[in-house]
Amino acid sequence: MKKNLKENFVAYSYLTPFLAVFLVFLAYPVFYSMWISLHKATIYTSWYSPFTSMKYVGFEHYINILTDIEFWWSIGLTFIYGLLTIPTGIMLSLLLAILLNNKIKFKSFFRSAYFLPNVLDLLVIGIIWILIFSPKYGLVDMVLAKIGIHNAFPDGILGSPYLCLPAIAFAMVLKGAGFGMILFLTAIQNISESVYEAADIDGASWHHKLMYITIPLVKPIILFMTITGTISCLTAFTEIYAMTSNTGGPTVQVFGHTLRSANLAGYHLYRSFSEGAYGKAAAISFVLLGIALLISFINMKWLKSDN
Amino acid sequence: MKKITLSALLYIILFGGAMLVLLPLFWMILTACKQPGQALEFRFLPDSVLESEIQAVYQPITDKAIVIFEFNPNDCPDIPVSSISVAGTFNGWNSSANPMVKDNNIWRTTLHNIDIGNHEYKFVVNGNNWIQDPANKPTTTDNCLITLQAGLNQNKKTLANQTYIQGKTLFIAIDRGNAESLQVKIFNQTINLLKNDQNYFTATVEIPETEIGKHAITYTILEPQNFWDGMKKIYTFNNFKKVLYNRDFPFGQFFLNSLVVAAGTALLTVILCTMAGYAFAKKNFFMKKQLFAMLLSTMMIPGMIFMVPQFAIVNHFNWINTYQAMIVPHLANIFGLFLLKQYISTIPNSLFEAANIDGANELQIFKIIIIPLSLPIMVTLFLLTFVGQWGNFLWQLIVNTPDSTYRTLPVGMALFRGQYGQDWEMMMAGACFSIIPIAILFLIAQRFFIEGMTTGAVKE
């Protein structure tokens, strides 16, 4: 018992600095946010003292959000964005990993090249993509002009309501592919060579091997990427901020409402936040958290059901 | 044979993919190195032949002529010239109708479609000083006199592009003093020009029947261009210099602040996560599993939730405009804790037991086992945090007032973008400064990085 006490003491000594920061800057803010989400600022005060006059409003923010077409629009867009990025991201990463798993030269070069974009700043990458996608003088338009298609996107790709979100998704998939590739590559390299040799002897073709050996054995990675992908879609902000120049994309008319075509949930949250609607922003955060937990739960059930 | 084709295809796909993935990076560097105005041109290598703008010669319509006026300031050294124009009967003595343009210290203007016959004229210096043409002093009247004939350059000035038409013949004469050779593209053919004793490139071209009667004949001058001269016209490093030595944009200060914030956060995060990760991986303590599950579940929460309360706390601590405001709130990195815990779990227990028997105390165990053995993951976490904080725009923006000396590079970039938003070359030069350090850091330490990342995530 004495030893137990001592071990507890030692362990908590190691934990203390971490837990201290955690409690002050992560745990406390969560509860604080809950409180804020039930309140409303009655008068606008300065940015440096935002909570001087808060009025309790109960679940008003939550009710407002759930009946707000703009919110559901952003959730729908986020869903589309997720469909655009997560499966393509996983497939592209897996494809790259399988290609790189061959005996090839310059393997480390390719690995670095694909991984490098991951460490680069989203904000800056976003600005570069704006330049690439911009009308008339952007790389895409110039290349199209070279092959005879002039003025293909008069408003620019990012200015077109239908192309804006897919273009952002395209840029983000390219940026993130290398990370998934590394995860898949490690998992594939952990598969024993003899399993594939056995499959060869059993007469399996390459797609059999892919379907029946590789994919089942990298399933944990697929699960991991799906969950992290879901979370990053729900919190996607910087890429929208950077690539739509803080507008949320070109406008579209839906049932008489003017909506932004790249107004993802995370960005929607930021807008409420930057407009000073802290209560609403906090409430949106918790709704998003609920959705994230739900989706992660379904993902885990679904992908683990086979095992 | 099939195998070679397949492997060639593999390389092509991989290489093409790599280029596509790195496209933003390449495009950024390329744009940053371009001359002002060149960013939006689809040109990467200089043309071997420099094609001039389209030149036009007007065919003589029976009663019209071309005349070129020239003024050499050396002829009248006593008059300081800041602008000069020509006025005469052909433009109704309008002193502002035909300003002259200075070229190689000679003021010139070419007038087309002047009625043939006799004309009087004077030069107007600095808008109100009427003088006579020093090269064509009048003999009888106060005004200078010229007589114009159809199509001809009547006053025979030696001009840069002294090209004219007489009858059905085009006389080309171009002044390009330092050029080796020149060509002219005209009537769908390219003609080599000859250099005459006055260093003019000349040619005589018969105007084909189909072209006669048209108002103007157009041609372009082709000048061979030296590769490096051409490169210099497209590329420059000046953008980087302009970014570095910008008065409104104390780049060095921003860079230094970013370095302090990113490195400080990364270092402290690694220390905290390693300590906590060690406890979770190798120690037994009260509520261990519940605590870890709770910590992990906070990873699901959108980061925006924390921002307002964190800001309120930082404000409460009076940390606005300080380094610690940008460092401390990010130190409890749950993902980092997870990585470290996973990695330290793989260190065999017997090593700790051996150290225990050898008589090492906790501090020594930390020093001789944890630090050397989890170095790869520590480096990884350092880099991850460094990269994350290097680009953490929003938080660094809100905890600094606009006049703060602690503003960091991303904040500065936003400022810069506001100022030079249309100046793509400058923008990209700034972007290079904010991205290249990270890219280099990554390339140096990527071995650790990849190893560390995968041990943590795959073993989940």
Add this chain to the structure above:
Amino acid sequence: MARVTFKNIYKTYDNQITVIKDFNLVIQDKEFLVLVGPSGCGKSTTLRMIAGLEEVSQGDLFIDDTRVNDVHPKDRDIAMVFQNYALYPHMSVRENMGFSLKLKGVPKKEIHTKVDEVAKILGIEDYLDRKPKQLSGGQRQRVAMGRAIVRNPKVFLFDEPLSNLDAKLRVQMRIELAKLHKQLNTTIVYVTHDQVEAMTLADRIVVMKDGFIQQVGTPLELYNRPQNAFVGGFIGSPEMNQIKVKIQQQKDQLTLLGSNFSIPVPEAQKQALLQTNIGDEIILGIRPQDMIPQKQAENKIAIHREVDVIEPMGGESYVYFSIDEAHKTWIARCDGAPQVKEGEKAAFVIDPEKIHLFTPDGSKRIE
């Protein structure tokens, strides 16, 4: 001078699973004691309790006359060699070996000479500046032992030290370990699951199963007089043949009756057997060495069976046959090539003096 004493020791994990039950043992000074048993029998836990890496849940543990239940490992004056060697990967061999002395504050010069001395004994002088990664398995093993020897401890603890080596190296290291024990002349506690290692190295062997001591004794005692069916089966290679037989009485002659064979009980065991019930089933054990396959029995006591498989090993041969209808396989051993052939009937001649008898549940030897 170091004696390790276990008094009524229990080890329980999480207040639920008891892995060591009422463990009593005295390990004598300078003794080479081997703890042997199948995996999960608690032998490693026992060793780790001596080291102080596991807490003693109940009972008293003494090294010499000091109760060490609450003494820190470093203060117990023991040294341990781990199965995976547990060398500090970033330290050179020299640093690894001298680390514990360094922590004790021994002067550098002294450490240096001490390490040199030990390295010479183990024949690793040439590797002192290498890192563990650059060494082969056998060399690492030696460094791990060297690290223990340098401390000059009262008790050496070995936790399956040879199990990561290949067969040939294992034999070589086994011999060196035996030599080393003579040279060092200290107490060694050695854990293994390999009964050959136990037999060749030990002064005394402790056979364990399910947290209980099955038998303690010298290798020959264990081999010749196993106290229960488990020890009989565990010690000796190939394994002892065992089968259930019935006791029959014909006049004053007791016979062990199996399916299709019967063996008269020798005088020595008669007395003991008479006390059990006639007609009961007991366990009969015969070591393969004590059964010689011949073409004819020639009036000797024998079991007649068809030979299934013969494994010629060169100097000796193993003959496999089915002892009963359920095809329970027995093994007989003979020197050189056997007289019999596969598929033929053979007589397996038995020396009744060398049979082992155990109670029906196998828990006790009958004699």
